[in-house]
Amino acid sequence: MTEHFTVRNTIWDELKVGDEASVQRTATAQDFFLFAHVTGNINPANLPGNEEAPPLAPSMWIGSLISAVLGNRLPGPGTLYRVQNLTFHERVHLGDTLTAFVRCTEKREKPRAVFETRVTKGDGVLVASGIAEVEVPLKVIEADTRQLPELILDEHDHFGQLVTCAAHLPPMPTVVVSPDDRNSLGGAVLSAMKGLIVPILVGERAAIENAAVELGVDISGYRLVEVEGHHAAAATAVALVNAGEARAIMKGNIHSDELLGQIVKKDGGLRGARRISHTFVMDVPTLDHLLFISDAAINIAPDLMTKVDIVQNAIDLAIACGITQPRVGVLSAVETVNVNIPSTLDAAILSKMAERGQIIGGIVDGPLAMDNAIDMEAARTKGITSLVAGKAEILVVPNLEAGNMLAKELTFVARAEAAGLVLGAKVPVMLTSRADNDRARLASAALAQLYDYWQRTGSAYMPATSLTSAAK
Known part of the structure; x- marks a missing residue:
């Protein structure tokens, strides 16, 4: 007090x-x-x-x-x-x-x-x-002389650093699926102007050209593959990736389920060795490092083995962004194992699996409640001894509902900025939302660039200290 x-x-x-x-x-x-x-x-x-x-x-x-x-x-x-x-x-x-x-x-x-x-x-x-x-x-x-109400100033520009870092890499050929509205086409054009992607526009020509007129941009220099309907656009995008003509996919004005359905199909899809998952990457004003949250968009109620892939996917993305050994907090409502709360059992097992090398690249601990995963004082107060508690860079949520609410609360209440990526497929997928602003779309393109580099080389493009306050 x-x-x-x-x-x-x-x-x-x-x-x-x-x-x-x-x-x-x-x-x-x-x-x-x-x-x-x-x-x-x-x-x-x-x-x-x-x-x-x-x-x-x-x-x-x-x-x-x-x-x-x-x-x-x-x-x-x-x-x-x-x-x-x-x-x-x-x-x-x-x-x-x-x-x-x-x-x-x-x-x-x-x-x-x-x-x-x-x-x-x-x-x-x-x-x-x-x-x-x-x-x-x-x-x-x-x-x-009581303290005045706390003011929060965003003194860190992690997304700006991501974009600057990724712009040093050659632009990545990227299929943009149905960019037939102002927001989705604008995000693709801006990412191209910043040197992050070489867009391949796939969809209905008239609708895409009308969006370009509304936006006031010239798209004559971009390749445009004309197909009718969103379903055909998603299928064509996957085919272009399989043919080696693109190394990433950017969602345009198409429903996420329709695009993901083509990506995960058994024949001709883009399935990798793991279950695909989505990771939000948050630039939170109160934190001096990026915050990764998974899964908040794809896996509704993941079982234990799906969570293993969710954790590994998130660790890989964090490493690609420059964090040498990411700290992973597996969240639940409490920080102790309780047989009546299944997520605490999953968290404890995930932690042990990481200790034994079944999950690699990060330090995993759980169960942790949100407060003691993020705040050192909360962890001390509850007597938690952990390499992760109070310093988590990745938060693995129990289910999609919890993750979606957490990400949106940080965005709309704490004024965090959010970008994100679908992981576990053969190529990174930018699952942008219609509500995303240009900065979020740019950051998502930067994430795709850095993750693609990590996939191809096995190492991060930039040292950890350049983008985060990495684990000491």
């Missing part, structure tokens, strides 16, 4: 000329981003990420530190500004430690008072100086 303190103000009758107070603050990237959000000032000179020069602290952010001294320390709670003038002498850089100082120099007609104000760097260099006139509170106020 967070301990709370109270601070008491200095009222007019108590205030004396010569009274002084100060606060200290180190300039962080989060300060600069929050200032930009609050004020709407997006001057690139003040924002981290500017390639031309390191960011400088906004001058008015520096001035706001003086307001913090007056409002919190002297005179304290209840103080109201009348006048503040400031002269800025030096620039402040990211990481500089500042001291904001105020000293009462004059008491005017009640309740007004004048303060000398200044801000210095840690080395004593004067950054800003000025005079403040305030209304000093007349009544005693004790304020609780």
Whole structure:
């Protein structure tokens, strides 16, 4: 529990000329981003990420530190500004430690008072100086110093790194199945423009060309295989892969079941040695690594042996994305084995199978509840000793319902970004949703590129430290 303190103000009758107070603050990237959000000032000179020069602290952010001294320390709670003038002498850089100082120099007609104000760097260099006139509170106020509501800033761009990494590989020939609406065609064209894929458009020519006109793009440079109907488009896509003309499939404006039906058929399909499964890859603002969730789209109520393939498929994708030894948390409602909850039994068996080498490439543990799989403090509180607890990079869910809800809650409540891939077939399949934005489609194409490279070479294209905070 967070301990709370109270601070008491200095009222007019108590205030004396010569009274002084100060606060200290180190300039962080989060300060600069929050200032930009609050004020709407997006001057690139003040924002981290500017390639031309390191960011400088906004001058008015520096001035706001003086307001913090007056409002919190002297005179304290209840103080109201009348006048503040400031002269800025030096620039402040990211990481500089500042001291904001105020000293009462004059008491005017009640309740007004004048303060000398200044801000210095840690080395004593004067950054800003000025005079403040305030209304000093007349009544005693004790304020609780409780923490403000937590703000979440997405300081990591894992998807951007995925796309940048994959764009260094040669574009991958990819069949785009029925891209006959604005969203699906737009995702394919954007992925091609970024150098991720060479699209082969399969479907009804008139519908695809109409979508291109609506989108305002030129598709004359792309191969277009004309077939009638979504069923025929899915069958043609599979045939093109089997003929060696494409190394991936991207879902367009076609129902997932119709496309998957052609992929998993026994004769002429794309079945591999394992059961196919889907893995969501999430860029979650509160995590400093990618989060993989499986299976949330294909296997409704997987049995134990299907879960073995789900786990292995997810591990392979995580390795392809640069995680050397992924940590896999097998989820259930509780973190102890309970014969009345079958998913806890499956989790325990999967963990033991990984120990014995029947699942390879990752560290698997379960059962784990969601809290102690992701949060170290939750794992400590429950006394869980595990190489995975609190640090899981892959979450294996009990069934499709749990996985689908988890992925969508992270997307629409926690503002995570989601991409995904179907694994276990001969080639990666991008099972994009109509609700996916361009960034999600790009990330899915990048995943397909990296997974295809891993399938062909047996190694990740990029070191683990480039994309994630890999297992230490």
